[in-house]
Amino acid sequence: MPAAEPAQLLQRERIRTLVFPDTAEASAAVAHRIAERIRQRQQRGERCVLGLPTGSTPTEVYAELVRLHREEGLSFRNVVTFNLDEYYPISPESPQSYVRYMREHLFDHVDIPASQVHIPDGTVPIERVLEHCQEYERAIAQAGGLDLVLLGIGRTGHIGFNEPGSSPSSRTRLITLDRVTRLDAAGEFFGFKNVPRRAITMGVGTILEARQVVLMALGEHKARIVAQAVEGPVSAGVPASYLQQHPDATVVLDRAAAGELTRFKTPWLVAPVLHWDERMIRRAVIWLARRLHKPILKLTDEDYNEAGLQDLLAARGPAYDINVDVFRGLQVSINGWPGGKPASQRRPGDVHRPTDRIFPKRVLIFSPHPDDDVISMGGTLIRLVEHGHEVHVAYQVSGSIAVSDDTALRFAEFAGELNQRFDLGGERTAELVARVRAALANKAPGEPDPPEVRVIKAMIRRSEARAAARACGLALERVHFLDLPFYETGRARKRPLGEEDIRIVAELLERVRPHQVYAAGDLSDPHGTHRTCLLAIRRALQQLEHAPWRADCELWLYRGAWEEWEPERIDMAVPLSPEELLRKRAAIFKHESQRGEVMFPGADPREFWQRAEDRNRNTARLYDALGLADYEAIEGFVRWQPGEPEGVP
Numbered sequence: 001m002p003a004a005e006p007a008q009l010l011q012r013e014r015i016r017t018l019v020f021p022d023t024a025e026a027s028a029a030v031a032h033r034i035a036e037r038i039r040q041r042q043q044r045g046e047r048c049v050l051g052l053p054t055g056s057t058p059t060e061v062y063a064e065l066v067r068l069h070r071e072e073g074l075s076f077r078n079v080v081t082f083n084l085d086e087y088y089p090i091s092p093e094s095p096q097s098y099v100r101y102m103r104e105h106l107f108d109h110v111d112i113p114a115s116q117v118h119i120p121d122g123t124v125p126i127e128r129v130l131e132h133c134q135e136y137e138r139a140i141a142q143a144g145g146l147d148l149v150l151l152g153i154g155r156t157g158h159i160g161f162n163e164p165g166s167s168p169s170s171r172t173r174l175i176t177l178d179r180v181t182r183l184d185a186a187g188e189f190f191g192f193k194n195v196p197r198r199a200i201t202m203g204v205g206t207i208l209e210a211r212q213v214v215l216m217a218l219g220e221h222k223a224r225i226v227a228q229a230v231e232g233p234v235s236a237g238v239p240a241s242y243l244q245q246h247p248d249a250t251v252v253l254d255r256a257a258a259g260e261l262t263r264f265k266t267p268w269l270v271a272p273v274l275h276w277d278e279r280m281i282r283r284a285v286i287w288l289a290r291r292l293h294k295p296i297l298k299l300t301d302e303d304y305n306e307a308g309l310q311d312l313l314a315a316r317g318p319a320y321d322i323n324v325d326v327f328r329g330l331q332v333s334i335n336g337w338p339g340g341k342p343a344s345q346r347r348p349g350d351v352h353r354p355t356d357r358i359f360p361k362r363v364l365i366f367s368p369h370p371d372d373d374v375i376s377m378g379g380t381l382i383r384l385v386e387h388g389h390e391v392h393v394a395y396q397v398s399g400s401i402a403v404s405d406d407t408a409l410r411f412a413e414f415a416g417e418l419n420q421r422f423d424l425g426g427e428r429t430a431e432l433v434a435r436v437r438a439a440l441a442n443k444a445p446g447e448p449d450p451p452e453v454r455v456i457k458a459m460i461r462r463s464e465a466r467a468a469a470r471a472c473g474l475a476l477e478r479v480h481f482l483d484l485p486f487y488e489t490g491r492a493r494k495r496p497l498g499e500e501d502i503r504i505v506a507e508l509l510e511r512v513r514p515h516q517v518y519a520a521g522d523l524s525d526p527h528g529t530h531r532t533c534l535l536a537i538r539r540a541l542q543q544l545e546h547a548p549w550r551a552d553c554e555l556w557l558y559r560g561a562w563e564e565w566e567p568e569r570i571d572m573a574v575p576l577s578p579e580e581l582l583r584k585r586a587a588i589f590k591h592e593s594q595r596g597e598v599m600f601p602g603a604d605p606r607e608f609w610q611r612a613e614d615r616n617r618n619t620a621r622l623y624d625a626l627g628l629a630d631y632e633a634i635e636g637f638v639r640w641q642p643g644e645p646e647g648v649p
Helices: 007-011 023-043 059-072 098-105 126-142 179-184 204-208 220-231 239-245 278-292 301-306 310-316 319-333 372-386 405-421 427-442 451-471 499-512 529-543 548-552 578-589 608-625
Strands: 016-020 048-052 079-083 085-088 148-151 173-176 198-201 212-217 249-254 362-367 390-395 479-481 516-520 554-558 572-576 633-639
Touching (some): 023 048, 023 059, 023 148, 023 249, 079 126, 126 198, 204 239, 212 220, 212 239, 239 249, 278 301, 278 310, 278 319, 278 608, 310 319, 319 572, 362 372, 362 499, 372 390, 372 451, 372 516, 372 554, 372 572, 372 578, 372 633, 390 451, 390 499, 405 427, 405 451, 451 479, 451 578, 572 578, 572 608, 578 608, 608 633
Parallel strands (some): 048 079, 362 390, 390 479, 516 554
Antiparallel strands (some): 173 198, 554 633
16 A cells, blocks of 8 residues: 555545545555455464455455455455445345345355355344344454454445444444435345335444454545545544544545545645646636636636635736636637537637547547437537538447336337237237236346346337437437447446457447547446446557557547536537527437436436536536636536546546
8 A cells, every 4th residue: 555645634634545546556455455464364373354345346356355366375264254234134145135245246256264254134033133233243252353344435424334323332233224325226226116225234333443444435426425524524424434533544545536635626725736737727716716706807816815826826827817828728618619610610710629620520429328428418419410520329338227127018018019900920029028027027126137128128228329319310320339248237236347348349449430539437327337338448449549540539528417527627618509408308308218217316316317407507607607608508528638547537
């Protein structure tokens, strides 16, 4: 693990916090710390007692521990484990049970004796739960206490399943899950209503008695709660903040999860900024303008000084010059011609941009799910088509698990009736409808779909994607369905990115030879599909870096389904008129299976079209508040620079 951060950070960060460039490095660092602890105990002939979490955060940690076992001889013979929690009630064979999770990710792949594995029992009768929890506590004590506990953090600030309000002296117990926690788990259980309302969790007091605690967080959707836990006061409202009171606690983050920490968000407040580059200046000026509710051009020397930006003023001042530079940079980023403007359309005073050099362009838009393109950049997609560019859209995964069983049955019944009505000889179709009806009737909540149901659900998503493409004016021969293998598990939990996924993406890139690539940089997708899809694109582009067409190819990252770009990060802001916003909405509406009560809503109660419109309008309002033109809505894009960490767009 790297050395501790500079002392001045302790004024803000109340827990030792280590930040790594990406998920892979953060996970490897945690795995090696655990391995070091195991080996230290082995050398002394002692047991190593671990507290272990589940969820998406530790999956790469467990993968690295398995690799260390297989390739470097790390033995788990002396390891005793206690899992932090388990849903209640739940069968250990359920796809969502933490017993099954731990077997699939760790226990079935290492040499740990089964008798040394402890996980709360989600099947004990309710009248025995209290006794079971007390037995769990006694087992921890008899093992000699916890040497090291690895924690994740929920968006409510929970550790284990210790929700807000948990006492710092609490012990293993049955608790009721927060609504936000259940919403975050809805995808895993194929619907909010299927998520258990209760869970058995190791208590905060039990965790705090561990000799070492490592809290790990990955992804930008964890950034806000991480900042509260690390920099905020100790509070029952954020149970993770109790770790500030632990003598040997460490927080391990990737760069995205660290985004709201003061040293990254407003570094000038904790230490002098030695190099004020253009992006840092823009961030500081927009922060100041928003803090004071002033347009950029009205900021004064006094405003800069009083806000702690004396260094910037001394290095690049006066305020007037800084203001004008930042204002002009934002002004130039506003671009109604995202694919470039041909000479025939140029007017006196037009800004000449690098994108103007080639016109028309071949444009390849990657959409992780079959609706991310229109949700996040539907207005820009429509404009690219109308401007005459050769626009392709590639849907990277089928999105089948986001279709409800009821919708799949309705479509199957429609196909059966269609065959019957027109006398198409649909005996086999009738048999299929009967099988689908029976399969769905007998399927337990959260159980994976049988193959024929998955095919029907994928076909529904495809038909909706084609309809949305037509609404955008896109030629259907330029619509591509990649069906990347990593996704096709039938479960919310996916496989790691594989070489076959990268090959499929690379082949399409070679076939289209695009001048512009658009991809989802919206990494707050709670199940990681967006992150994996972006990684596939980046690695495919790296493999093709010497292809002749790469010299003229640029990668733009969009957001919208889960987050929006901050204005200081936007390199291209595409303004939308009220009419264009309505066309975008009409395209989103073609995805009928994703309206109403959707399978993967996240904690945001709005439908995806509402989220997108609100974010686009809010971006426009922010540009207006900063003193720029007042548009109806804006879609923002960040240009990816080669060499950036994979976890930070």
